[in-house]
Amino acid sequence: MRTLAKRVGAGLAVLYGAATLAFVSLQLIPGDTVSTLLGPATTASAEVRAQISAELGLDQPPLTRYLAYLGRVVTGDLGSSYQLQRPVWQLIGDQLGPTVQLAAAAMAAAVLIALVSAVATAGRRRQVRAAATAWELVAVSLPSYWLGILLLTAFSFQLPIFPVIGAQDLPALVLPALTLGLPIAGVLAQVLREGLEAALAQPFAVTARARGLSQTAVRLRHALRHAASSLATLTGWLVGTLLGGAVLVETVFGRSGIGALTLQAVDNKDMPVVMGVVLLSALVFVVISNLVDLLYRVIDPRVRA
Amino acid sequence: MTALTLTRAPGRRWSLPLAWAVLAPILVAAAAPELLAAVSPIATDPVNALLPPGAGHWFGTDQLGRDLFTRVVHGARPSLLLGLGATVLAVAAGALLGLAAALGGRAADQVVTRVLDILLSLPQLLLALLVITVLGGGVANVVLAIAVAFTPGYARIVRAEALVVRRSGYVEAAKGLGLGRPALIARHILPNAVGPLLVLATVGFGTALIAGSGLSFLGFGVQPPDPEWGAMLAEGRDFLATAWWIGLFPGAAITATVIAVNVLGRAAQRRFTRRTS
């Protein structure tokens, strides 16, 4: 119970920090905030500017503005996109679906590939492990934007198996998911394989073999659980890579989603949207890392003590 | 007690020479591109646009008839500099922050750790994009953006290492010998906490290179017509249906560089751990 309260507190602290970071970023933008909020293409008159300034309380001292901003964030008001003239949370809500689909599919592909690769190659002969190391190395070294271009060239243009660009149906998900998932699979496979090898070198693996278990049974029944717990440390990196990677992958494949929305907002200096995405990322991170932590406690009884 | 010997990582004998063999021409291209390709990388030749790879143009030509091989060679320097600049900045800032947290007392540690927690909760690319939104695009800002994105990770590593070293047996032993605090920090804590970081930074350079070219690909770093691997990929994206080579070679250059750097970085890591643990 105390750890739960601690956990929630730490999560809230991160969210508060992210909100503050966004606010500070807004203040750091050179030039006056009204111009930033209105965007470069505005034709607003001086009266309109003054009205906006008063509405947002820009004539107030910074601390008052900061507190008012926090108050709005708490009630879910993230402001409006100047460019699209819609509330930020609506824009994010609209674009969330495709990105969640993409991230989930990429994650599933990555876990599947990594599991098969790691279980099949851990602790095997030299040549097998050399092959595993080689593919992992190539996978982690591939820039996703280039991998996407390669896959598009090969499987959409040269061999027209998958739709080219812009489609949002299931077949159109295959190449983007692979693009986003393959580099992740490389890292997961490497960590899993090394975790398996470390577990198999432990005395308890010898005890299990000496009990009469087969090599494969020791891998699946004992070692895999140990290797899985080493993945828990990767959560932060994983969430970041999925969200950050979405920006690039959605660009390459011309998909809509949070990534495309972010990129458009950065291009147009649409600060309210960027701030909204920052808050969303922090929220996703907090939720997922807490879930993984809970899972980790189930896997490893030693951290419960 | 037991003879559970760790097996050698496979394929090490030929991987290092191979990595250097890949990296050497890329480094030459970055240092003196004119040696490998004398033509100007931005000279257009519309008559010879979109030629496939062949004798005259090894990597083919792009939509404006520019020689792709020349552009890939000349793209080496800006691409590598994006990654290198960002890595140097991030390592320096990370080392300072991490050491400040580990050695600067409870309050400093609390503040730095909290800030790191927040920054680490955001995707690196998003953090970089946030910096770009504030500062705008351009090469210098992209370098800074990537450095900001990578600093928290390095800082966390240095802090953790410094804490481990500070509580290690040899620091206690040195204290027991009568060594003062400044000497303890200078002789034991600093080298042992920052050493691993320098090794990690090799692999980190590869990641920074991918990020730098990625931001150029998104249109924020090096601007056309200047050659940069990521920017070239962005330009070639519209011609994938007809000219696959435009999308192939710049990306292959990035990937080959990163693979080679990763191989060298891991070798350095292994040598480092063998010597110290």
Add this chain to the structure above:
Amino acid sequence: MIQVDGLEVSFGAVPAVRDVSFRVAPGECLAIVGESGSGKSVTARALVGLAGDRAAVRARAFTFEGEDLTALTETGWRAVRGRRIGLILQDALVSLDPLRTVGAEVAETLRVHRIADRAARPDRVLSLLSEVGIPDPERRARQHPHELSGGLRQRALIASVLAAGPSLLVADEPTTALDATIQAQILDLLGRLRDSGSGLLLISHDLAAVARLADRIAVMHEGRIVEEGPAAELLAGPRHPYTRALLAAVPGARAKAPGERGPVLLSVAGVSRRFRTPDGHQQAVDDVSFELREGETLGLVGESGSGKTTVARIALGLLEPDAGRVLLGGEPWSGVPERDRRARRRRIQAVYQDPLGSFDPRHTVGRILGQAVALTGLPRRARPARVAELLDQVGLSATLLGRRPLEMSGGQRQRVAIARALAARPDVIVCDEPVSALDVSIQAQILDLLAALQRDLGVAMLFISHDLGVIRHVSDRIAVMKDGRIVESGDAAEVFESPAHPYTKELLAAVPTLTPERSA
């Protein structure tokens, strides 16, 4: 029952076991004794076909209950492992899967060999756990290895090995990670199994520990069995020089001659220290007092967790006590600013249990000793000569100067640690378990070196160890620690011959001796 003739195991071109032959009969205990790297563990694993993928195993004859094991396939081996030959490893904390419950581990053996059907397994598990002397088996079966004490989880490990009823037990260092009193209990348990008709092959580095159990002893050195014979005969009249060296190295065989008493150098009075733990506080040291006089050795003995190391750190001025005070040379040593202490640190120096961890891994021997010498204020020109003198004092060659800690053996490292402690010409040396990480023969060399240095230099020693044999070997006076308190102290001979406190008696009873019980 098992007969091995001409066993050879090699890893690539490196032979680990060379022409090893032995046999074990039902109800008999053969102990194979050797130091690390002698090939004893590889031999144990080869007996269950688990020497490893890279190991080449050959034997002229290798039969078990009349069956030829050399021709066995992997599938054939699986029917032998666990069912007919059981393997017990060191330290159940890592030899049982730490992520699974004790009950699940025991049940797995039953499941693999289809000993009991699913419904009957839980009951079988409970009866196995009580057979090996685990109280409250229902609760224990649901717990994980880290929730059990060292002795209990070693019993659980044995239960998991006994589950399928193997007729031969191979035990590889089964008691090494345990405190002396627990070690004795586990050896008794193994003895009962032997008496009920199992064959027992006991592998150990500790000649004294196996002496109470073994019917026959084989001594292994560099992959070969150099001597084998009935336990009593071998212990009483060793023929091979290596066996003689091993026996002579067993500490405690002779006690130290009492020396003269000088003035008090270190005085620890009513010292207490608490640590914060996840669930409240732990009283690590509770009202501990002792004095250390010039030229004498005080042995501080206790089992793990008794607070010995905390006392050492307080004595060294590396940790402030919550209560009580420490005087060094009559002047306050605790409760003074570090600035004042630093100038006097040279008077009290330390040798730690883990020499590897006490050296900066990047520094060479030359730099390690150079730094220690520099701190004594010696002019730069005179330092190399002093470093050479120190190396000579601890019996090391100057060729080691360029080595890093990782490039030396355990014994060499501990010698360097002693040289570093001597650099400041201290009055007091605190030795915290200085030999517990070393092989027996190396242990003896280090203890001899410490004794010689004390005789030559007159330095006083606070010698901390869990090993009564070692303590007896080096100490003039002894203090026995339990749960943070000193429960008994006095002259070494007195404490050993007529212990007053029940805990001291218990400790002494658990000390392995070289007289085998069976022949006595």
